[in-house]
Amino acid sequence: MNAVTALEWFTQVLEVITALAAAPLLFGWVNQCRAWLQNRSAPSLLQPYRSIRKLFHKDAVLATNASPLFRIAPYVIFGTMAAAAAVIPSVGTHLPFTPVADGIALVGLLATARVFQALAAMDVGTAFGTLGARREMMIGFLAEPALLMVIFVASLLSASTALPAIAEQLASQAVGIYPSLAFTAVAFTMVLLAENARIPVDNPATHLELTMIHEAMLLEYSARHLALLEWAATLKLFNYTCIGFALFAPWGTAHSETPQALLAALPIFGLKLLVAGGGIALVETLSAKLRVFRAPEFLATAFLFAVLGLLVRLLLGA
Template sequence: MKTSTLLFQFLQNGLVLLVAPLLLGWVNQCRAWLQNRSGAGLLQPYRLLFKLFHKDAVLADNASVLFRSTPYILFGCMWLAAALVPVVATDLPLSAAVDVIALVGIFALARVFIALAGMDIGTAFGSMGARREMLVSFLAEPALLMVFFTAASISASTSLTTIVETLAHRGFVIYPSMAFAGVAFLMVLLAENARIPVDNPATHLELTMIHEAMTLEYSARHLALIEWASSLKLLAYITIGFALFLPFGITKAGNWAALPLAVAALALKLAAAGAGLALLEALSAKQRVFRVPEFLGTAFLLAVLAILIHYLLGA
């Protein structure tokens, strides 16, 4: 294993860790501009993390080891997922582990722990949020897998690195199947990251919240790790979308001359994706919880239609 490829891996690991809060701040700032507000600024997520890390943690008397360790597990899973995705380079030392099914497993592992932690204290809000989170994941994961299988069928591999290299070096080709898969992936991204129309991360209304209900009992460094993990999850999903549908501007590990261009391309794509996400949230309304299964059921049908189009029409 070459030293240059190791340096690329460490660079990507640090890059996703630092960029994730900035991406969340950019989305919130764009959303504030669209709502004719000034906003808190791009660096507000960093200020929030700094404040939370310097507070004293308050835990319930009946909090178990699971409750205490879940923020660290959640942060580790999300950091691992974001670091595995080809963000700026392929052929990294961890490329062999970048399997789309394994990525879904990492997200599922983190979800199981946060749901168990939400029920650990025994509060009504935590248990309600855990049940709703499991309902969303139960419907979102099959749709996400079908989206991955569509891209894997085109590249003949479930390795995300192979998918990126196949689609990026094949020239400009329009795949109708990937168009349907892209819409389904966007719907799954909104649901999995607790964004409008499935959830609203800016409110704490007990009748509507899903993700926030499981984290109400956390404070200080534990809450900081959860918030950081949420931003890493959003970054991971967006970069997965880039790898599947916009696999351009990604260099190979060890090519230091192309690294500035790859970082610039990533910055432009993240800025456009963040602005688009803010625009979509500004134009959408929060759905009722009982409408979420219909929303994710539509995503699954679109993903199934995508893979059927690929196999039946070869497109």
């Protein structure tokens, strides 16, 4: 193994570790921004870490009729989210894992996590779990095509479906402002909000039975299982944000795998996360929670925006 590949593997490991470590921080930052924008006193930036740590130390309580699937699901969901972080370029784009899975496989991976989440939610058989699973699948089957369409537009522009290659291609072009990417950016933001149980579709802060989706699926979980699921939820938000960076803001990632380039890329990446987290909080504060049956309209709009981007690209070549 020569030095270049060693550095590439180092970048790969660094990316996953950054994702695992920084995901709760991003979550905390979004919560903090939300609190500020809503004139509340904000919780500490480290609050997600504290709650995850507390949950890990607790004794796990399982329902008497919980099957092994219920116990293994948090590990599978966490594992898939961590593996997804390996495919998405965040700090550098030269990742040795890239040829293994492209953007379409990534969408499949996220769908796998969703299926396990829904299965686990139905496992114990309480009313809320199945309710959450049903709603999650409803959101999922509408959000997935929109996300795929977004990736297709980006892959049309850059002649590749692998996210690091897309990021590299889009970043290397001279001032490239594509109208098609602007449309898909709107679509992607909407998918991000829906997939991560953010406000127009779901509210991460409530346990109000009429509206909740994601939280309804976690109700039977406790202790380390719940900790893993919460951590996985923060990882999911982090992953989606990084997909957004790769597609719409690929500037500043390290293209040459030298330690200097990586060091230079880290603060830019942090800055992008700060801005994106603030943006998510702003959108959440400015919009109202939709009724559950309004969510399909929201996601259909996202899909339409993505298709519009595709048409702009194919018909106008812009």
